[in-house]
Amino acid sequence: MIELRGNALRKKTINEILEFKKEYPLVKFNFILNEKNDESVSYVKMLEKFVVALGIDYKIISISSVEEGIRYVESCKDDRNNMVIVARPLGFDNEEKIIERISPLQDPDMLTKENIGDLVFGDLNKLPGTAKSVISLLNNYEIDVKGKKALIIGRSISVGMPIFLALQRMGAFCSLAHSKVSVADIKKASLESDIIVLASGQRNLIGSEDISKKAIVIDCGYHSDGKGDIDFVPDCEYFTPVPGGVGPMTIASVIKSGYYLRTLKNDN
Template sequence: MITLKGAEVSAKIKEQTAEMLKQCGGRIPKLAIVRVGENPDDLSYERGAVKKMAAFGLSAEVYAYPADIGDEAFKAEFQKINGDPEVDGILLLRPLPKQIHEREIERMIDPEKDLDGISPENIAKVFAGDSSGYAPCTAEAVVETLKAFEIPISGKRAVIVGRSMVVGKPLSMLLLKENATVTICHTRTVNLRETCRNAEILVAAAGRAKMLDKESVGKDAVVIDVGINVDENGKLCGDVDFETLEGTASMATPVPGGIGAVTTAVLAKHLVMAAARKG
């Protein structure tokens, strides 16, 4: 079984981004990372994003607010960032605390700065097959990984386990655009293993540690694991029991070291695209 390492995909995206950066006239694109509270997952993603921006020669600034900030106060702060001409793109770490109306923030964000595809306009573009919109970075990272390793998508049976707006639903649209035949499953799907075994490309994005093993994987399938969980030993793991796949899957992404690295690379690519469009 071939291990599909995210670092290799990230390196290819970095090359593409370097070419696009030439269109920015020497200006360094700036990312605003907006965080409310001190959620460990948010802090981890934030560190990864800041590190990736620096590696790509880009700028990132963190705008952190206390977990108890009020809805109106946060909206006022967010609008300042949204309207700042020096900010080329925004990454909003979610979920937000309950007192903040997240849907209203999603409607507020400038679609041209919405690098993670949360605005209604960008979501609509993804579902319409309009590539001028920004897809959620993790969903796009799956497609980037398949393409980087020259894995055929057109005509293939793709099964996605997970139906979120972060991965499952937008990824189904991106794969359909590449002419895959797509099935979306979830934790309540009847005969889930049987459906998964029929996949030539299997994407696990349900957020349950090691919920899929070799019994859920068809012979020579390509397995893309989007999940990031902590197992019973306190170690990072995916939604797939990676160690069981040898002899069944032809290729698979590891966790850590897989899609996560590609996701932040896609974020960097989106930032440069946004800056280049501004001219």
């Protein structure tokens, strides 16, 4: 079995970010969080650690309501160098309304309707961080997905769905499993798949007996015990370990996307 590890690719991405930073030194990342939500705080801590290490300008904004978040997002639109990252989940009802107000040119998470639309039409530069990490790993290890059967388990707008769209665009024969699909059907599809992407956030929906020895298993999950959506090492051809697989690339991918957006022209 070959482990697909993201550390070397992360270093390459960091070098690319530093080159972007030379050309666009005024780019600033605005991290919106809810201090009362542990997941939101944890995500911002990881983002902060990364940008501090690279000397990238940033600001942390703690909000207590959706309305407060919307006001801050609107205030960022005056400067193209502002990038806005909402540390989801914030724990508010209708928190997606904050994302709806972000300019697509200031959306490194690639979650605005405009950026999602571009992805649907084939622009893989508009992949969210985790999804971009998965595709980058496959490309880095020169894994050709054309014609392969791919099963994506989970359909979130930031992970499962964009990975499905990307693999489809790259020529894979894709199936998307979600909460309305029976576990029995997911297990059956898994055993028949060449590529299995675990992105549901649920532990062990499939077992070792549901994975072919020739499969490529990509685990996007991360749980409190430090393991992924499966807590065993599958007997397969390729596997992303947790930690060390997809994870190291995710934050770097988001920050690189911010600089990529800065290179785009504003057509408005």
